Amino acid sequence: MLNTWLTSSYVRHYPLSPAQTTDLHAIHAALNEQFSFQVGLRAEGQDRCRVHVEATGPSGWAVRVRRVGYVPLLHHNTPIESSPLDVEGVGFTPGYVPDPLFDDTDFLLPAEETHAFWITVKPGSKADPGPQEITVVVHPEGGEPQRHTVGVTLHPVRLRKRRNFAITHWFYVDSLIDWYGTDMFDQRFWDILEQYIRNVVEHGQDTLYVPVFTPPLDGVKRPSQLLRVNSSSKGEYGFDWRDVRRYIRLAKACGIKHFEWCHPFTQWGVKHAIRIYHGQGKDERLLWPTNTGATSPTYRTFLSQYLPKLKRFLEREGILKQSFFHLSDEPHGEEHLANYRKARALLKELAPWMKVMDALSGIEFADQGLTDMPIPSIRTALDFHAAGFTSWCYYCCGPREEFINRLLDTPLAKIAMHGVLFYRWPFKGFLHWGYNYWYESQTRNLIDPFTVQDGKAWARSWAYGDTFVVYPGPDGPIDSMRWEVFGESLQDFQLLQTLGISRDDPLLDDVRSFTDFPKAQQWRDKLRNALFARAEKQ
Numbered sequence: 001m002l003n004t005w006l007t008s009s010y011v012r013h014y015p016l017s018p019a020q021t022t023d024l025h026a027i028h029a030a031l032n033e034q035f036s037f038q039v040g041l042r043a044e045g046q047d048r049c050r051v052h053v054e055a056t057g058p059s060g061w062a063v064r065v066r067r068v069g070y071v072p073l074l075h076h077n078t079p080i081e082s083s084p085l086d087v088e089g090v091g092f093t094p095g096y097v098p099d100p101l102f103d104d105t106d107f108l109l110p111a112e113e114t115h116a117f118w119i120t121v122k123p124g125s126k127a128d129p130g131p132q133e134i135t136v137v138v139h140p141e142g143g144e145p146q147r148h149t150v151g152v153t154l155h156p157v158r159l160r161k162r163r164n165f166a167i168t169h170w171f172y173v174d175s176l177i178d179w180y181g182t183d184m185f186d187q188r189f190w191d192i193l194e195q196y197i198r199n200v201v202e203h204g205q206d207t208l209y210v211p212v213f214t215p216p217l218d219g220v221k222r223p224s225q226l227l228r229v230n231s232s233s234k235g236e237y238g239f240d241w242r243d244v245r246r247y248i249r250l251a252k253a254c255g256i257k258h259f260e261w262c263h264p265f266t267q268w269g270v271k272h273a274i275r276i277y278h279g280q281g282k283d284e285r286l287l288w289p290t291n292t293g294a295t296s297p298t299y300r301t302f303l304s305q306y307l308p309k310l311k312r313f314l315e316r317e318g319i320l321k322q323s324f325f326h327l328s329d330e331p332h333g334e335e336h337l338a339n340y341r342k343a344r345a346l347l348k349e350l351a352p353w354m355k356v357m358d359a360l361s362g363i364e365f366a367d368q369g370l371t372d373m374p375i376p377s378i379r380t381a382l383d384f385h386a387a388g389f390t391s392w393c394y395y396c397c398g399p400r401e402e403f404i405n406r407l408l409d410t411p412l413a414k415i416a417m418h419g420v421l422f423y424r425w426p427f428k429g430f431l432h433w434g435y436n437y438w439y440e441s442q443t444r445n446l447i448d449p450f451t452v453q454d455g456k457a458w459a460r461s462w463a464y465g466d467t468f469v470v471y472p473g474p475d476g477p478i479d480s481m482r483w484e485v486f487g488e489s490l491q492d493f494q495l496l497q498t499l500g501i502s503r504d505d506p507l508l509d510d511v512r513s514f515t516d517f518p519k520a521q522q523w524r525d526k527l528r529n530a531l532f533a534r535a536e537k538q
Contacts, residue, residue, distance in 0.1 A: 002043050002051075002109075004138045004146045009036040009118070009485060010413040010521050013068065014092040017114040019044065026151040028525075028532055030498075031129065031158045033491050034122045036484060037150060038068070039136050041107075042114045049109045050141040053117045057134045057152075060124025067104040068116040068481065070096035071450055077407045077463040078400045085519040086402055088411040097408050100450070100471045101479045118481070121152070129156040157535035159494040165422060166324070166392070167490070168207035168260050169200065169435035169469065170217065174224040178446050179438060179472045184282060185226070185243050194250060195476030200435065201255035203479075203487030207324065207429070208256045212244055212310075214281065216266050216274040217329060217433070219442030223281025230278065231287060237305045241313050243280070248317055259319055261310075263326040263358075264303065264347075265294045270328040270339035273299035295342050300350075307351040320353075327356045327371070337364060344370050359394050359431060363387060375431050378403060378514040385425050392429035393422075397463050402515035406432075406482050408453060408465035413521040415485045419492035420527070424503055424511045436477070437467040492524070495531055499538070507531070 078087040182189035228240035314320040357373035441457035470477035
């Protein structure tokens with residue numbers, strides 16, 4: 001017997017999950033809001049069964065069907081004693097976890113296993129408010145089709161673009177070069193790059209990291225330097241911006257609004273100049289030894305020539321005011337503070353126009369005015385807010401348990417609360433380090449993202465699902481369930497902002513911190529219904 005049913009997009013169907021019955025209620029959405037749901041399948045008491053799934057909506061609507069795939073979760077990230085609202089998969093994992101979404105509409109369904117298809121819907125540009133229907137049909141080979149319908153109510157509000165809250169996930173060009181085997185920045189690289197940039201924009205990201213130099217992040221990376229640099233024996237440097245310009249213009253054409261420029265000093269200590277190569281680094285010939293000091297005469301000379309040229313480039317491209325600048329990633333402790341202070345003084349001297357922002361959690365960096373825009377961990381972000389500092393927020397590997405996160409054992413309904421949490425306080429942006437980090441931690445060794453999701457560093461507290469949110473497909477990204485739910489959650493931010501809802505509105509009273517917030521789907525559904533009711537009155 002073939003069992004099929006509809007569920008929300010906040011349910012993970014594990015291979016050993018029992019068959020269910022449809023519990024998907026009517027979906028409510030704004031006129032231009034994307035939404036998703038799933039169809040579950042399980043064949044019981046019969047041999048394997050080949051199935052085809054199709055879904056249709058009103059004329060002009062985009063309806064996409066994808067098969068939910070599985071990846072192995074070897075260990076839990078979060079203690080299994082945690083609340084079911086904070087950890088998912090207990091009893092099914094270690095084992096296979098649903099995550100990648102493949103563009104397949106056909107599947108050979110094994111007997112006595114549960115699988116699912118993910119349905120993504122975007123109303124047409126001329127959609128009218130009111131009730132509509134989406135129809136899903138499962139065609140078993142040699143059997144009768146099974147038909148399901150879900151009601152959709154569109155409300156008379158059109159989401160405006162998000163304002164005053166930037167989002168970036170660090171974008172690893174080296175991953176694309178290595179995984180797809182391009183000859184650095186050849187035409188195939190640019191074709192593939194476009195697909196990934198479009199993907200981040202489709203998921204609500206408006207800021208893109210620019211590897212003008214090879215990013216000094218997580219170990220010694222393979223050269224991925226967009227800027228061509230040459231030097232003379234007299235200590236003079238020449239710069240060729242052609243690939244930087246192409247990268248910027250492609251990103252703008254794809255919808256990117258802000259640009260995040262490469263950190264100019266080394267990570268976790270601010271001790272050294274970063275690795276900058278002759279040309280673009282194809283032969284890995286460095287401009288200076290790797291132990292060159294961060295504020296050394298050698299690096300000062302380089303920065304004194306590079307920074308004015310950078311400013312001129314940004315002005316020529318019209319993106320100076322749309323650019324974010326870093327100094328060094330995750331400084332902490334007294335030694336780092338002293339080094340950061342010296343490097344900040346150097347940048348103020350050479351580039352007084354440059355404001356800096358960095359992921360850091362020591363409030364002393366803000367107290368002493370060393371960073372213009374701190375980016376604290378969500379563990380301490382509300383302390384910065386309480387102290388009156390304007391800031392972004394971020395998370396990386398942790399915190400976990402009660403905190404919001406986006407890991408392979410984070411319940412999807414909890415992931416769906418990102419947009420509301422970001423709106424609740426006046427943060428200016430969100431940063432995450434892992435959009436497509438497909439390497440073994442701090443090495444150049446590629447991993448297989450379909451079998452390794454922790455950079456082979458779970459023992460060092462890296463989390464399964466933290467290192468990337470998309471998988472590499474043949475010619476572009478394969479989305480994950482986590483990435484889809486995160487992207488759709490940002491529409492809640494847009495809805496709240498579009499309706500002009502105060503951050504202190506009683507509707508948001510239950511959202512008290514990055515640990516103390518509603519984590520069940522029912523609360524978010526109730527909030528959205530209340531917001532749509534207000535929209536009906538406007």
